[in-house]
Amino acid sequence: MRASTVDLVADTARAAAGRRTMAWTAAGLATAATVAGGWLAPPDAVQGSAQRLMYLHVPAAWVGYAAFAVVLAASGAYLLGGDLRWDRFARAGAEIGVMLTAVAIATGSLWGHLVWGTWWAWDPRLVSTTLLLLAYAGYLALRRALGERTDGRDGDDHRVARPAALVGMAGFLLVPVVHFSVVWWRSLHQQATVFAPQRPPIDSRMALALLLAVAAATLAALCVLLHRVVRLERRLAADAPRTSDRVPARVG
Numbered sequence: 085m086r087a088s089t090v091d092l093v094a095d096t097a098r099a100a101a102g103r104r105t106m107a108w109t110a111a112g113l114a115t116a117a118t119v120a121g122g123w124l125a126p127p128d129a130v131q132g133s134a135q136r137l138m139y140l141h142v143p144a145a146w147v148g149y150a151a152f153a154v155v156l157a158a159s160g161a162y163l164l165g166g167d168l169r170w171d172r173f174a175r176a177g178a179e180i181g182v183m184l185t186a187v188a189i190a191t192g193s194l195w196g197h198l199v200w201g202t203w204w205a206w207d208p209r210l211v212s213t214t215l216l217l218l219a220y221a222g223y224l225a226l227r228r229a230l231g232e233r234t235d236g237r238d239g240d241d242h243r244v245a246r247p248a249a250l251v252g253m254a255g256f257l258l259v260p261v262v263h264f265s266v267v268w269w270r271s272l273h274q275q276a277t278v279f280a281p282q283r284p285p286i287d288s289r290m291a292l293a294l295l296l297a298v299a300a301a302t303l304a305a306l307c308v309l310l311h312r313v314v315r316l317e318r319r320l321a322a323d324a325p326r327t328s329d330r331v332p333a334r335v336g
Contacts, residue, residue: 099314107307113300120293134198139293141191143301144184145213149259151181151305152220156256159249169317171245174252175227176312178220180305185217208265216262219255226251240320 121139128135154177162170192210197203204210230244 103307103310106303106310110300110303110307113296113303117293117296117300120289120296125289125293126287131199134195137191137195137198138290139297141188141195142294143297144191145188146298147301147305148181148184148188149263150302151177151184151309152216152256152259153177154309155181155220155223155252159252162245163249166242168240168242168245169313171249172313172316173309174249175224176309176316178223178252179312180308182217182220182224184301184305185213185220189213189217208268209262212258212262212265216255216258219258220252223248223251223255 117139121136125136125139127133155174158170158174158177162168162174189210192213193203196205227244227248230247231241234241234243
């Protein structure tokens with residue numbers, strides 16, 4: 085028993101050290117992206133320095149997609165195997181995705197104000213992104229409401245996890261709608277750059293800054309995801325004795 089406890093402590097310490105290393109790497113990439121986007125990359129020929137918002141707006145949007153993909157995959161894994169740990173990954177992914185999508189909308193609104201002269205337009209990309217944000221905010225609200233009915237055991241109760249998994253998977257249907265909205269409908273946004281059949285030209289310094297920003301945002305989001313799952317598991321472990329105290333003993 086003592087050996088297994090020592091091994092568990094050692095594994096926990098190694099995992100924490102790995103997360104710290106990942107966080108420092110993300111910070112280094114973010115610093116490099118700031119230097120490249122703020123000074124190395126030239127201003128856009130048409131939009132001027134307003135275009136530099138791209139180095140925050142695009143990573144937030146793309147990593148938000150990735151976070152919602154985590155919700156999709158983790159929810160599916162939970163429904164297939166019934167392991168509540170996957171449900172905690174889904175919850176953490178949704179929290180990160182909502183935060184990053186809100187950042188994407190806010191930076192996009194500022195960018196639109198500087199370039200288009202308006203904070204908001206009924207543009208397909210803007211409208212569909214807002215619907216995506218509302219869908220996953222609703223997912224988190226549903227978890228909270230169901231958790232309150234189960235003694236606050238959100239993250240450790242199948243009565244919360246099952247309906248949440250279905251809603252989380254259904255919400256991902258909006259991600260391709262957001263991404264392809266600029267192709268399917270008339271939009272103020274430019275069409276796809278990275279996955280376009282014929283890529284529009286982009287300055288190599290701009291491309292480098294964008295790549296660094298996306299890498300930094302991805303790694304930082306992964307750090308937050310893992311840290312959040314660990315915090316949820318610790319909180320559930322701490323709450324378990326108090327919850328069991330409230331359950332009346334069964335009289336034979």
